[in-house]
Amino acid sequence: MTATTFEDFAAGCRRDLDRALTVWLPGPPVSPPRLHEAMQYSLLAGGKRMRPVLVFAAADAIGLGHPDARTLALPAACALEMIHTYSLVHDDLPAMDNDTLRRGRPTAHVVYGDALAILSGDGLLTEAFALLAREPVLEGTAIAQRKLQTLELIARSAGVGGMVGGQALDLQWEGAARQEHPDDDLLRLQDVHARKTGALIRAATGAGAIMAGGTPGQVATVDAYAIELGLCFQIIDDVLDVEGDAASLGKHAGKDEAAGKLTYPALFGVAGSRQRARDCADRGHAALEAAGLSGHLPAILDWTLTRTQ
Amino acid sequence: MTATTFEDFAAGCRRDLDRALTVWLPGPPVSPPRLHEAMQYSLLAGGKRMRPVLVFAAADAIGLGHPDARTLALPAACALEMIHTYSLVHDDLPAMDNDTLRRGRPTAHVVYGDALAILSGDGLLTEAFALLAREPVLEGTAIAQRKLQTLELIARSAGVGGMVGGQALDLQWEGAARQEHPDDDLLRLQDVHARKTGALIRAATGAGAIMAGGTPGQVATVDAYAIELGLCFQIIDDVLDVEGDAASLGKHAGKDEAAGKLTYPALFGVAGSRQRARDCADRGHAALEAAGLSGHLPAILDWTLTRTQ
Numbered sequence: 001m002t003a004t005t006f007e008d009f010a011a012g013c014r015r016d017l018d019r020a021l022t023v024w025l026p027g028p029p030v031s032p033p034r035l036h037e038a039m040q041y042s043l044l045a046g047g048k049r050m051r052p053v054l055v056f057a058a059a060d061a062i063g064l065g066h067p068d069a070r071t072l073a074l075p076a077a078c079a080l081e082m083i084h085t086y087s088l089v090h091d092d093l094p095a096m097d098n099d100t101l102r103r104g105r106p107t108a109h110v111v112y113g114d115a116l117a118i119l120s121g122d123g124l125l126t127e128a129f130a131l132l133a134r135e136p137v138l139e140g141t142a143i144a145q146r147k148l149q150t151l152e153l154i155a156r157s158a159g160v161g162g163m164v165g166g167q168a169l170d171l172q173w174e175g176a177a178r179q180e181h182p183d184d185d186l187l188r189l190q191d192v193h194a195r196k197t198g199a200l201i202r203a204a205t206g207a208g209a210i211m212a213g214g215t216p217g218q219v220a221t222v223d224a225y226a227i228e229l230g231l232c233f234q235i236i237d238d239v240l241d242v243e244g245d246a247a248s249l250g251k252h253a254g255k256d257e258a259a260g261k262l263t264y265p266a267l268f269g270v271a272g273s274r275q276r277a278r279d280c281a282d283r284g285h286a287a288l289e290a291a292g293l294s295g296h297l298p299a300i301l302d303w304t305l306t307r308t309q
Numbered sequence: 310m311t312a313t314t315f316e317d318f319a320a321g322c323r324r325d326l327d328r329a330l331t332v333w334l335p336g337p338p339v340s341p342p343r344l345h346e347a348m349q350y351s352l353l354a355g356g357k358r359m360r361p362v363l364v365f366a367a368a369d370a371i372g373l374g375h376p377d378a379r380t381l382a383l384p385a386a387c388a389l390e391m392i393h394t395y396s397l398v399h400d401d402l403p404a405m406d407n408d409t410l411r412r413g414r415p416t417a418h419v420v421y422g423d424a425l426a427i428l429s430g431d432g433l434l435t436e437a438f439a440l441l442a443r444e445p446v447l448e449g450t451a452i453a454q455r456k457l458q459t460l461e462l463i464a465r466s467a468g469v470g471g472m473v474g475g476q477a478l479d480l481q482w483e484g485a486a487r488q489e490h491p492d493d494d495l496l497r498l499q500d501v502h503a504r505k506t507g508a509l510i511r512a513a514t515g516a517g518a519i520m521a522g523g524t525p526g527q528v529a530t531v532d533a534y535a536i537e538l539g540l541c542f543q544i545i546d547d548v549l550d551v552e553g554d555a556a557s558l559g560k561h562a563g564k565d566e567a568a569g570k571l572t573y574p575a576l577f578g579v580a581g582s583r584q585r586a587r588d589c590a591d592r593g594h595a596a597l598e599a600a601g602l603s604g605h606l607p608a609i610l611d612w613t614l615t616r617t618q
Binding site: 036118122155156169 | 335340343345348402422423427435436442456458461465468470476477
């Protein structure tokens with residue numbers, strides 16, 4: 001199961017993902033050509049594909065490398081990347097974070113205008129759910145129930161209790177006065193991150209586990225792992241925004257500080273933040289070990305901790 | 310089954326709908342309070358509730374007034390109204406149609422700002438799918454399959470092949486040069502309308518029929534009916550935009566002409582357009598009669614034809 005290195009595994013995931021996205025994203029004449037072009041521009045711009053890799057790794061860890069696990073998990077991997085991409089397109093809009101560079105290229109609204117950028121995001125979100133309702137096309141009650149459970153998990157995680165709610169809170173608190181007690185700042189920061197980044201990362205491992213036929217205990221284990229992974233990922237994201245430069249990040253660095261955003265480095269310094277990220281990774285590893293689950297899941301924790309972009 | 314008048318039936322539908330929307334739209338602490346307020350502002354602003362009434366009428370016609378038909382159809386009725394509302398919020402944005410009045414009140418972005426308006430639309434769309442995946446909470450393969458089929462139908466109709474694609478084409482062709490041949494103008498106009506308004510109307514009757522356990526033949530009949538109804542609705546919409554005033558429409562009248570949009574009255578005049586609407590209604594009635602389906606479906610055709618707002 002883990003005969004391949006994590007790098008090979010991740011490269012295989014990205015290859016399968018890009019092929020499926022190209023096939024499953026409706027093109028002309030179903031979609032107007034320019035709308036399709038705008039969706040593809042953002043969706044096929046590369047990126048880490050972290051969420052799809054997570055879906056596959058969770059399915060693989062539970063399906064013990066059975067080839068069906070990959071087939072069952074592929075629609076959720078695609079849907080989560082479509083939803084992640086839509087959120088970036090909308091967040092980058094002038095009315096939101098007003099960012100002009102993403103994944104090393106001009107953002108969608110810079111190239112296609114605000115109206116088509118909004119519609120391309122709406123289209124990606126909507127088609128993600130159409131895909132989840134249809135694929136994989138397999139008969140049987142068990143599969144239908146898994147699809148509905150996965151669909152609800154992903155929708156809740158992307159919705160007002162998750163990602164959309166996190167972006168609303170982020171905008172609300174941007175540049176807002178700090179709380180009197182530093183603990184309140186931390187609670188706010190954790191709430192925004194848990195919603196904005198954490199929810200979709202948890203949905204990715206949950207979707208992979210559910211589609212692969214995981215037991216409730218296994219689904220709970222990958223969720224405990226994903227909570228730590230998501231927090232680790234976000235802390236390092238904040239650190240890289242302070243340390244990085246636009247060339248290696250593919251997006252503008254230092255924008256958090258410029259926007260007066262509350263971040264981990266602002267609260268704990270860079271060294272203190274990195275220590276917190278390491279603590280998250282340790283807890284994530286421990287959760288997997290206690291349940292006897294592994295595959296490529298541990299390697300994703302290590303990659304998250306040491307990544308430079 | 311049709312002991313009640315259409316007016317009583319529609320009023321009952323709207324009452325059930327508003328009650329369910331209030332319960333099912335996630336409020337605080339799941340949603341940030343202001344985001345929830347913005348979603349409610351647009352969702353509970355009244356409106357004709359045409360799509361939900363259609364869902365119930367189709368379910369009722371097939372379920373022969375059995376109370377379960379209403380229970381089975383309620384989630385789809387709510388989801389379609391949430392999706393319709395999100396599309397209005399996004400279409401009204403300054404980056405799109407830039408409209409400031411809707412359902413007799415200032416539009417969402419006027420009250421809450423562009424960022425929260427975009428997010429409230431994203432939230433309504435996402436939560437609609439979460440709702441469809443979960444409700445109605447009933448065991449059994451048949452129900453799970455109906456839910457997946459309904460979910461895919463609604464997502465496809467709202468997606469790039471339907472509503473979102475229609476809005477993209479509408480923006481693209483707004484004020485564009487007329488075609489050399491008038492028939493090409495009509496084809497463009499029909500394509501935009503079929504996507505932008507027609508698709509969701511067809512999804513409404515289809516969802517009601519599928520959830521009530523309709524046969525493939527019954528689902529096809531309500532679809533044939535809905536195609537005529539959608540076209541009739543859109544022609545009258547264009548006519549009312551020419552004839553109406555803001556007070557009775559609850560939105561700005563004459564905006565199509567001001568925007569240089571292609572409309573039925575521009576192509577066929579008001580009398581010619583009304584005649585085309587009557588022809589649609591006749592064909593819709595014929596489709597129902599041929600299949601022996603009725604209930605309140607015929608009354609909706611008549612209301613669409615004679616409405617003044």
